[in-house]
Amino acid sequence: MHNNSSYFFTEEHQLFREGLRRFLEKEVVPHIDTWEKEGRIPKEIWKKMGAQGYFGLHFSEAYGGSEADFWYSVVFLEELARCYSGGFAIAPTAHLYMASAYLANVGSEFLKQKYLTKAIAGEWIASIAITEPSAGSDVANIRTTARREGDFYIVNGSKIFITNAVYGDFLITVVKTNPEKGTAGVSLLVIDRHAEGVSANKLNKLGWHASDTAELYFDNVKVPVENLIGEEGKGFYYLMGGLQLERLVGAVGAVAGAEFALQHTLQYMSEREAFGRKINQFQVLRHRIADLASQIEATKYFIYHVCRLHNDKQYAVKEASMAKLLATELSDKTMYQCLQMFGGYGYIEDYKIARMFRDSRIGTIGGGTSEIMREIIAKMVVDDVQYQSAMGHSGDSAAANPSNEKASLQDLTQLIGNKLAGNSKKIGNTIKFVFGEQGVLFLDGLNNTVSNDDLQADCTVKIDLSDFKALMGGKLNPMNAMMSGKLQIDGDMSVAMKLQTVFN
Ligand SMILES: Cc1cc2nc3c(=O)[nH]c(=O)nc-3n(C[C@H](O)[C@H](O)[C@H](O)COP(=O)(O)OP(=O)(O)OC[C@H]3O[C@@H](n4cnc5c(N)ncnc54)[C@H](O)[C@@H]3O)c2cc1C
Incomplete structure (x- = not known):
């Protein structure tokens, strides 16, 4: 396949890729069949990979990492996908990008020193x-x-x-x-x-x-x-942030695996003969290959786009979910069709395509199923829901600084009072917002009035005034605020669910 990836990868990335490929071909690929049979990857290879610096690519130098840009990680994940074993590829992927990432992003200095350094060295597995x-x-x-x-x-x-x-x-x-x-x-x-x-x-x-x-x-x-x-x-909240990276790395691995399976299959098709010709000469098979190659190419470059967003520290929930959905479903389809090209041999364990077929199947399930990816995408596309990062990505500052940042509690009380007065539908319960030392806001949903009186309510919501303003300004989603702990509810949860009416 023509390689036009240089737009994303520099010469240094390519050199890194070549070195890593040589390493994997020497240290990993010859042992894969044994590790698959034994159901484990020996500790020694983890340490070797750690010693080579492969586990510290995206982590801070202070803990043994190299602070390389995300494209090095993309290369790493793509090369793992060429080892003929999804089981091998997932082990360091989960260790680094799905587990240790939380230590790096939100862990204390103590945790980073104790666990992250060992994870990067390949001594401890996460x-x-x-x-x-x-x-x-x-x-x-x-x-x-x-x-x-x-x-x-x-x-x-x-x-x-x-x-x-x-x-x-x-x-x-x-x-x-x-x-x-x-x-x-x-x-x-x-x-x-x-x-x-x-x-x-x-x-x-x-x-x-x-x-x-x-x-x-x-x-x-x-x-x-x-x-x-x-x-x-x-x-x-941390989890929702971390899952974006988990889905993106899943997508990178899935599309790389599909591309590799296609190359592997093309090689076989160029050797296998039927009816006096190489099977790669049958038009029906050529067209199938053309379809798969087109879809893989398109998906791969969409994923590179999402990788670029990630590298630029953008919180791309919709795009990461789309990437995972497209790549894992395409991988399954590719493996199914590739196995078909091998005929009966595809069904025999000695042929790598059999394993690739099996290994691909988990893609649409692990790290959030295809159905859940569609749910997330639909919420964002149909309901216009926005998500924010807990990891200090760009979305945070927007939420913390709504346009009405300077509005006082009195102004907000007035604003909500006006909203409620013009609303014929009544919430039907009482809700109290507690803004720490800055006071309270008591919402009487039986009469649709609001005051700053500290009264007993059906439901009490604790929130920072700035977050409350962000909610009012539509910059913070009530569900996100709840999940992140920014909005804490005591009392009847179902009452709090009615808040949506107040903020819309
Ligand atoms: C090999 C393997 C490795 C894994 N590794 C890890 C790991 O390291 N760490 C970890 O925490 N987990 C791991 N998982 C778990 C994986 O993430 C879950 O299996 C996955 O999230 C699905 O959850 P579930 O199996 O409970 O399915 P369920 O949630 O029970 O779903 C069953 C079916 O219902 C559908 N469904 C559920 N809710 C909805 C909805 N709202 N709308 C439409 N359809 C819906 C699902 O899409 C699915 O088809 C792993 C799983 C496997 C098999």
Whole structure:
């Protein structure tokens, strides 16, 4: 295939690619069949890759990284996809871009020194533990709890489908530190995989055989409070931010895998004969290849566009979701068609295409299913919902500085009063907004009036005045504010849901 990627990649990126490809061809590819059979990747290769600097590409030099631009990571992910094993590729991808990223983005200095340095060196392997038996797509429904007791959290619960969690070393674990608060009670903890009370059960999978996937149990696990990532109660917000990168790297890997499978298949088609000709001469197959090549090329360059947004620190929720949806569905389609080109040999394990076919299938499920990607995209495209980053990306400043930033609490009270007076529909309940020392706003939804009296209400909402202004200005989405902990609700949640009427 013609290579016109130079628009995105410099000569340094290309040299990096060549070196990495040589490394993988020597140190990884010859062993893949063994690792697939054994269902594990030896620790030595992790250390070798760490020593080569492959695990620190996007991390700070202070912890052993090289602070390279995102295109080096794109090269890294694309080359991993050429090793004939999705199971091998996912292991460092999850370790770095799905798990350790939280340490780098919101972890304390202590956590970075203790865990991130080891992750970059390839000495310790990380997992991201989100999914639970009752909470996959419905992440907010997680039940694992972390109860504070002195200088420790006591963790109880279970996780399922956790990559690297059988042979790995630490888990970025999503827990509920305050279950009554819903998503505003979610936090992230680093839990040592071998801590007392943590146990794992290895799962047998359709594909990704080289990767270990675990069901995890936490039985009164004592986790030091220093292992809290970022702030308590903000875990859900961090997670929503982190998942964008997870989806983007998933998309890069999926389209690279599809492109590689197509090249692999073209090679076979140029050798295999039927009816006295090479099979690549049958028009029906040529057209199928032409379709796939066109779709792969288009998807790949759309993904590069999203990578550019990411590299420019833009929070591209819609584009990252589109990239994951398109790339993983295209990968499945490509693998299906490529296997078909191999005829009966495609169904035989000795042929790499059989494994590629199996390995691709998880793409539309892991890291958010295709259905969930469509839900996110539809919300943004149809309902005009906007999302903001918790990781200090550009969206934050816009939210914190709405055009009415200077408006006082009195002005806002007046503004809401006018809105309610002109609204024939009544909320039907009372809601109190508490702005810390700056006062309160009492909304009487039975009479559609508003005051600054500190009265008892059906539902109390704690929020910073600046965030409240952002909500009023349409710069902050109420759902996002709730998920991020910026808006904390005491009392009847269903009343708070009616807030949408006030802010629209
Ligand atoms: C090999 C493997 C590795 C994984 N690695 C990890 C990991 O490292 N860490 C981790 O935390 N998780 C991991 N996962 C879990 C993965 O992210 C979840 O399986 C995935 O998010 C789907 O959740 P679920 O399996 O509970 O499916 P469910 O949420 O039960 O969904 C079942 C079906 O219902 C559909 N559905 C659900 N809700 C909706 C809706 N609102 N609208 C329309 N359709 C809907 C889904 O799309 C799906 O088709 C892994 C999974 C596998 C198989």
